[in-house]
Amino acid sequence: MRRAEYHCAAHHPRDWVEDTGAEVAFSGRSNVGKSSAVNAITGRKGLARTSKTPGRTQQIIFFNLDETRRLVDLPGYGYAKVPVQLQQHWEKTVRRYLEERVSLRALILPVDCRREPTVLDWQLLKWCAASQLPVHVLLTKSDKLGHGKSLQALRQTRESLATMPLVSVQLFSATRNVGVTEARERIVDLLSGQGNGRKPA
Template identity: 40%
Template sequence: MEHQAGFSLQIHSAEFVTSAVAPEGYPPGDHPEVAFAGRSNVGKSSLINCLLGRKKLVRTSRTPGRTQTLNFFLINESFYFVDLPGYGYAKVPQKIREQWGPMIERYLTTRRRLSGVVHIMDLRHPPTTDDLLLWNWLREMGIPAVPVLTKADKVSRGNRARHLRDASQRLGIEPREAVVFSAVTREGWQALWERLMPWIGYSS
């Protein structure tokens, strides 16, 4: 990872550990965990790879809905990133979609070491019904979450404020609470890390 002025966290190691569909498959230990959630085609894998300065740690796919398990990545041997299955992709078989909901809910509500959720949405479009359902559920459950509006490089500077304002209004937050992010230009990279550092036990 590149060093940035005023930013102390360096990524020395990042490795895939395991996939799981139930608690008995979760990795043991007391490392804090940050989960990443979003629609199947929202750029979740690209965001995680960008955060970690890796190109292919998390597989990106042209076929939305391919991730069907909880994927655990151990970072710096001190905290986990957990890639959750994407939601909202109609072509995924109904039976699989019905399994995802309980699998994700069980993890989010029972995992003691879960520090928070990075909820990824597309800046180009208003939050979807599925986005709003998850966001409001996280708030109702008292699970810390940071909204990240990605693919910012695809929105012109002149339209940024309008898109951000619309998304914020729908989510019921102030625009400053959201992180505008681009895995292409790395915009929002440091802002997001600064939100995550307290969750993983680092100080800026």
Template identity: 40%
Template sequence: MKIHQADLQISAVSPQQYPPAILSEIAFVGRSNVGKSSLVNSLLGRKKLARISSQPGKTQTLNFYLIDQKFRFVDVPGYGYAKVSQQKRQDWGKMIETYLTQRDNLRGVISLIDGRHAPTQLDQQMVDYLKYYQLPLLIVATKTDKIAKGRRQQIKATFKRQLQLGDQDQVVLFSIVEHYGQAEVWQWITEKIS
């Protein structure tokens, strides 16, 4: 998809700060440092729209990106970041839960998981949570360029088995370095926001 305009519309922590719920939204969730901001930038053809940091836990708000005045991406704070207080983690959890369960114009969630490792317990919990609320879900295995080409397709089978995914659930291998997976992610997004 060709994107002409993409801007950070607002960073929010509560529903009162969300933009009006008149445009379709796609949310991006995943552990801290899994590559959510990098994926958003790659999909939009921008280098620095979503802030990328070498320090996990930098995204602490729901970041709403307005795309071509037609739909939004929402970058959600990463989970599993240990260097913040228990209270801060609880606050983030409530903020994320409120958004995911109460946003009527949320059309789907892209769950990013580091493809170099088996899904963690927190990854499993997030997938179970999204399925419980019947939110359309796409699993994206990131950083898969760091795995030997011959082993990459095994990631899909491993993720499907470990995350207890059904035949209808899709796993996309994604690499910002080698530029694959983007077309599949865009196809899924386009189907959800149409």
């Protein structure tokens, strides 16, 4: 993970990395901490560009872990101030990526642990369940809650997702380094097709 390198930012499917090997994609609501999670998990502070402005990630960004494995940062969703035409382009592109990408092994879904999953989060989770695509939920910003409340949020989220066997959940904080090792190990398993992940093609 620590040898992760930026590969490219693709605005159109024709610019995507060749669909071979294995990759895990990060998807979630705008400003929920996707890019910060990528940086923490790889141990590369400036690898993925972070911003306090929602909607900053406007392309599909590919990071190489080695010659055959990648992490992918998808545009965030649910930010109302993004122009409708651009939002529709993102949605169409991300949908095509999720539906067509053969090398995709799993999705990482950051969710603010202080809030319930959004309607769009649930739509994504249900689509992944129907497509047999594993999802690992990161309950981000867990440092903002006390120990007891963060464990309560973890338990409640696991209970709400109990009917989805390919979904796993953990607490995570990029700021305090909470759950980083656990997330890293889970991603390695998913990239290898273990832990209920999609088998390598």
